[in-house]
Amino acid sequence: MELITILNRCHRFRGFVYQHAYFSADKKSIAVAVRPSKGSAAVCSRCHLPAPGYDQLAERRFEFIPLWGFLVFLLYTMRRVDCRRCGVVAVEEVPRGDGKRTLTKAYMLFLARWARRLCRFLDEWCRQTMRSRIEPMKKIARSLRQHRELILNYFRAQKLISSGVVEGPNNKAKVTMRKSYGFRTYRVLELALYHSLGKLPEPVSTHDFF
Numbered sequence: 001m002e003l004i005t006i007l008n009r010c011h012r013f014r015g016f017v018y019q020h021a022y023f024s025a026d027k028k029s030i031a032v033a034v035r036p037s038k039g040s041a042a043v044c045s046r047c048h049l050p051a052p053g054y055d056q057l058a059e060r061r062f063e064f065i066p067l068w069g070f071l072v073f074l075l076y077t078m079r080r081v082d083c084r085r086c087g088v089v090a091v092e093e094v095p096r097g098d099g100k101r102t103l104t105k106a107y108m109l110f111l112a113r114w115a116r117r118l119c120r121f122l123d124e125w126c127r128q129t130m131r132s133r134i135e136p137m138k139k140i141a142r143s144l145r146q147h148r149e150l151i152l153n154y155f156r157a158q159k160l161i162s163s164g165v166v167e168g169p170n171n172k173a174k175v176t177m178r179k180s181y182g183f184r185t186y187r188v189l190e191l192a193l194y195h196s197l198g199k200l201p202e203p204v205s206t207h208d209f210f
């Protein structure tokens, strides 16, 4: 059975067809090309009514529900319509996502459903584990309970927030340690981190090391 057949069976978009599916170059994600079905007019995103086409925008990627651990992206070239009712050239309405979001509605619903399920699963698992006599497992359960809200926030945020802001300084800190091949004392590491992360002024030196 082909992937397109599965997609058509479980998630059809009216007015659009799945063209073909293929692996990305790094084999980590699957791309599915989507195009409007023949004879279906684009719908104005303002008045939600069909309108004559105007031009096409660059191809966009919409993140879809992952499949067997592979990220799935729908590739689609958005059309613009010349809507006489609204008197403007507007981007077409697509059932996949809303506004500037790159996540499909289906994926957002999927994440929301998982957040609820995970919530129940997490509570139940922690309850059962705390009843057991396996101390290391109980330790994990306690830690999960303590960070429960933060863990679930990942699903609640629906990928709207990137962890890049945290990962940046995290990486900078790691690079600082690697550059020096480790530090002997915590105090020196702390000072080095203040310098690299806080851009503290350094004394004038006759030689540049980096």
Ligand SMILES: [Zn+2]
Pocket: 044, 045, 046, 047, 048, 049, 051, 083, 084, 085, 086, 087, 090
């Ligand atoms: Zn319109």
